[in-house]
Amino acid sequence: MAETIRIPFERLRDFMTLAMTRLGLREEDAAIVGRLMAEAELQGSDGHGAIRLLPYARRIRAGGINLHPDVRIVQERPGMALLDGDNGMGHLVMHKAAQIAVEKARHCGVAWVGARLSNHAGPASLYARMPMAHDMIGMYFAVGNANHLPAWGGLDMLLSTNPIAVAVPAGDEPPVVLDMATTVAAYGKVKAKAQRGEQMPVGWMIDRLGQPLTDPKRADEGFLMPIGGYKGYGLALVVGLLAGTLNGAAMGREVLDFNKDFRSTTNTGQAILAIDPAAFGDVPAFKARVDTVIREMRGSERMPGVERIWLPGEQSHLRRQQSEREGLALPSALLAQLDTLARELDIPALQST
């Protein structure tokens, strides 16, 4: 385990906000992006939190992001909207999308807001969670920003790990928050295995002959495996059609690899669905039923060696509570990188502020 240093949430949020301001975002936009990046870290989505500042900065400096976007509704009906993100930071686009979805769901019961010309927005669950502040259910679909898997049986990487997130409010229990890539492992986990010099389990990746690939250093020679084989391929595909194709956003060959091209417009597509349980009946009664389901799962008899049965989002919930008490645990190597950027941007270092 790499050395970590605890940083208070507020300090990371303010650092990210200041960095985004110096990179050229409007102050109010920088505040939204900075807060959401820190919240990603708070909920334990460490692959989508502070670590993303450097690639975001690189893309901004390369001219790949519109720093003053006009995020606007281009299509609208009572229960839906389509946003043009104007190539702004994805956080701004999907933050607005979630707000609109909640407003429309209050009237219609259910509302769907899609976006095109958006960008990477951090973890899917960050947005699926937003309607929960209004006692609503949230669902989020996105086209990932690099293709890592082929069609089932194919060799051309035409699909990303297109994630699905669903957040369901509970009563006394933590909410159920599912946030999953449609692949067995996310690509970040492969990179982490390579860094630690470890082998991958069978089932994460296959090579071009369809054989298991377990050496993460050979990751370029193979593909991520979709969950459930052809089923995960189908899920990745329909998520891409809903979050990308429907919105006029990139899908299939149009998806560029944002780890290699920092300048071209990604035309990222995402979608959020808000469902208001109040439209279906009494909200406390609904939440009590969710509590019952949660307790049934947790209270189930366990397999030998299993210490605890977790609900989706429960470990993230505990990590959030711990981070609120003790601060966010950031790897010291990452802190050093962030402070190098801080010097370049002429803002106070994160570690000493």
Add this chain to the structure above:
Amino acid sequence: MAETIRIPFERLRDFMTLAMTRLGLREEDAAIVGRLMAEAELQGSDGHGAIRLLPYARRIRAGGINLHPDVRIVQERPGMALLDGDNGMGHLVMHKAAQIAVEKARHCGVAWVGARLSNHAGPASLYARMPMAHDMIGMYFAVGNANHLPAWGGLDMLLSTNPIAVAVPAGDEPPVVLDMATTVAAYGKVKAKAQRGEQMPVGWMIDRLGQPLTDPKRADEGFLMPIGGYKGYGLALVVGLLAGTLNGAAMGREVLDFNKDFRSTTNTGQAILAIDPAAFGDVPAFKARVDTVIREMRGSERMPGVERIWLPGEQSHLRRQQSEREGLALPSALLAQLDTLARELDIPALQST
């Protein structure tokens, strides 16, 4: 391969309709159920088509189905409705749900209709496909009618194979129709392996120690595996919360095994979402983009030994076309069972009509 006999679609539809009428359904209701059961067969969902007549008849005769249900809206907003299925046949409930969803989506752009006190309705894709007749996208979620998997790490079977179906209309290509249980294999496939005396592949089931279970005759000693391990558990859970708990329908311990109890009200929950692409922009342009994605997948370079890359729903589409030309292929053993029932109901036999 068991011997099969070709029966024209119309003959099966009329047979099912007449059987349902004799079992006590109203004529107009029997016509809907009969047609949908034959359509399930037509699209190749043979586990949800003609084979279901016998268990449906058994449930009806046991008094487990309301033959004259008042399927009605109990909650409503412009973009949603909640139906009380009044313990009628699930086909009637979800047929009505799909109609309402399409009507509401025309106005709102997107609409969600949930149901409680419904029953088994056949294959998920049958309902996800319905909005496509109106150039809309359909999504369908359901709580299965028997629990076959525990929470991840657990031993109590608290979850069903809760399916997800998504149907996306294309232009010149067949539509993309995903219809998947959230388990690696559906339980029907396990039963089929047992009947044929074959072993199951590793990954379909595990035993109570978490070890692979490959003998289908020992299926009672283990559980179906969710796709992607804990991810599929999460999917099955959230589908159950959306299709069951939100609607006040059965979920978790409340789900009864409809293969064992033919009398009690199942309180089955299902939900359908209709999305009108016309709300998002030009429909032919959308369909052309879907065609492009389909062709990219199909035209991809293939792994050695892979003859063709399939899109979700494409094999079902071809089977439907073949069945329309040549008739539905029904196993002769099933035909014999259906004709035994026909004699009991005093209606003309299926094979000789």
